[in-house]
Amino acid sequence: DSGVTQTPKHLITATGQRVTLRCSPRSGDLSVYWYQQSLDQGLQFLIQYYNGEERAKGNILERFSAQQFPDLHSELNLSSLELGDSALYFCASSVGGGTGSEQFFGPGTRLTVL
Amino acid sequence: GEDVEQSLFLSVREGDSSVINCTYTDSSSTYLYWYKQEPGAGLQLLTYIFSNMDMKQDQRLTVLLNKKDKHLSLRIADTQTGDSAIYFCAEGGYSTLTFGKGTMLLVSP
Numbered sequence: 001d002s003g004v005t006q007t008p009k010h011l012i013t014a015t016g017q018r019v020t021l022r023c024s025p026r027s028g029d030l031s032v033y034w035y036q037q038s039l040d041q042g043l044q045f046l047i048q049y050y051n052g053e054e055r056a057k058g059n060i061l062e063r064f065s066a067q068q069f070p071d072l073h074s075e076l077n078l079s080s081l082e083l084g085d086s087a088l089y090f091c092a093s094s095v096g097g098g099t100g101s102e103q104f105f106g107p108g109t110r111l112t113v114l
Numbered sequence: 115g116e117d118v119e120q121s122l123f124l125s126v127r128e129g130d131s132s133v134i135n136c137t138y139t140d141s142s143s144t145y146l147y148w149y150k151q152e153p154g155a156g157l158q159l160l161t162y163i164f165s166n167m168d169m170k171q172d173q174r175l176t177v178l179l180n181k182k183d184k185h186l187s188l189r190i191a192d193t194q195t196g197d198s199a200i201y202f203c204a205e206g207g208y209s210t211l212t213f214g215k216g217t218m219l220l221v222s223p
Binding site for chain 1: 162
């Protein structure tokens, strides 16, 4: 158990819908990262927040957005969902904001878009 | 852009050594990582190497880095069936990681 929690574990929804994925980092970690894992694209970095502020942006679509709240939990919002958005979404957390800080991964949320 | 390449599959017998290879393109990478993903689980950091090192040993794991060729390898000594998993190589710049697509290691008894 990494100490990072993600809810829900599974999510099934329809095209065009909007969903919110939630992540609680390890106690004391200030950084939260979101990743998307799919068979064809592999593991892709989406976005990073550090202490409530956006720190880095990766291959995140405009239909997706995220935020980190004052209690440091984070939410990833996916809207106008398409079939191709079906994937495993991982959250990770670290103490610091740079890659020298070990990232601890949550168990993931499996999103299925029908 | 940044790219990390790995072979997709490796099969070994229990007790043998496993070597998983990775190449990367970003010469400014500060750290290089190996993560392990077991079925249904998130990624777990196995080990990492700072870019100014050539080798790092950690129990059964040996990481070799050839910075000139941008080649990274992970050697697992005395591979066990519990080592069966997907292994990801990743390179780190300032704050983001770029992952390879993972190598599935299958260890047969």
